[in-house]
Amino acid sequence: MRYKAVVAYDGTDYNGWQKQINGIGIQTVIEKALEKMLGHACEAVASGRTDGGVHALGQVFHFDSEKKMKGERMKTALNSLLPGTIRIQSIEPVSDQFHARFDAVSKRYDYLVGDCGNNPFAVRFMAPVREKLDVLKMQECAQVLVGTHDFTSFTSAKIDQRKSRVRTIDAILICEEKNGIRMIFEGDGFLRYQVRMMAGTLLEVGKGKLTKADVEVMLEGKDKHLCRYKAEAQGLYLVRVDYEKDDCREAILRFLMEELQERDIRKWWGHKR
Known part of the structure; x- marks a missing residue:
């Protein structure tokens, strides 16, 4: 099942959204939390990158999982694993064809x-x-x-x-x-x-x-x-x-x-x- 998530974050202490070799990307932090919650690795695909130090109130990403959970329960569980500077606003199941980046208008x-x-x-x-x-x-x-x-x-x-x-x-x-x-x-x-x-x-x-x-x-x-x-x-x-x-x-x-x-x-x- 594919899920669409909306996340807000304080970008001050991160090297942008994308996974980094020489720094911490917000994507890495979220993917580690998703793996702990779901029991398997998965990719968080965002609507687009943000630079280091840039903030978000409504960044969107999608991820896939065979594990089925209600969106509100998943949001609560994921936020319990994330630092206070990264907060999930909502999670909902979407079509398998939905793409956070390519479907954005x-x-x-x-x-x-x-x-x-x-x-x-x-x-x-x-x-x-x-x-x-x-x-x-x-x-x-x-x-x-x-x-x-x-x-x-x-x-x-x-x-x-x-x-x-x-x-x-x-x-x-x-x-x-x-x-x-x-x-x-x-x-x-x-x-x-x-x-x-x-x-x-x-x-x-x-x-x-x-x-x-x-x-x-x-x-x-x-x-x-x-x-x-x-x-x-x-x-x-x-x-x-x-x-x-x-x-x-x-x-x-x-x-x-x-x-x-x-x-x-x-x-x-x-x-x-």
């Missing part, structure tokens, strides 16, 4: 920045930025990146040259919150470092160091060397992975983006939808 990442000041806890979960950022200018420039584009300039040079770098960004929203700024990225998928490089670029826009024209040159140039900005890992969260298109949410996102171009609605937006 949309992902949401959030990037948090703010002045951490003297707060010793914020530095693990928010990227420190002390400058006053021009949020409206950031939102304006973010729209350059929305749509279907070749994001070669905003990704790692290590990606196989045979793989497409074309991705569709459905929405980028820049929102002021009580303790900082939240950047929301929604799209059909993201290349390695893409969100962090887009976030880093938009932060430079907010600081007044880049213009809309600069962002357009980076995107249209399709050259890895054109973008030198990559935001720090601890501000990034994989919030949600979707496996069915939600037309209602897509309509809401389009409405919000149009409104952001017309007037300042930053105050009432917030981080929950």
Whole structure:
């Protein structure tokens, strides 16, 4: 039987999702716990990798087992074997054809920045930025990146040259919150470092160091060397992975983006939808 699991984790102390030779990957920790619970080895196949230090609220993975258990019981048992920094949110049986990576149709990442000041806890979960950022200018420039584009300039040079770098960004929203700024990225998928490089670029826009024209040159140039900005890992969260298109949410996102171009609605937006 195949199971779909949703997991949240604090990525600070891990070398990313994937199993590592010279470090601890979250995948390794989960697979060891699964083996103890199920009595046999199995692979945890995720919707995609997250980098070292990156967090997740809604990472999805699947695994196979001949052992049948109710999802809630399995969740409780697995959490009892996992460290407190990795928490299973749900487990449910799915079709044998379900694939956590290849069936995903949309992902949401959030990037948090703010002045951490003297707060010793914020530095693990928010990227420190002390400058006053021009949020409206950031939102304006973010729209350059929305749509279907070749994001070669905003990704790692290590990606196989045979793989497409074309991705569709459905929405980028820049929102002021009580303790900082939240950047929301929604799209059909993201290349390695893409969100962090887009976030880093938009932060430079907010600081007044880049213009809309600069962002357009980076995107249209399709050259890895054109973008030198990559935001720090601890501000990034994989919030949600979707496996069915939600037309209602897509309509809401389009409405919000149009409104952001017309007037300042930053105050009432917030981080929950």
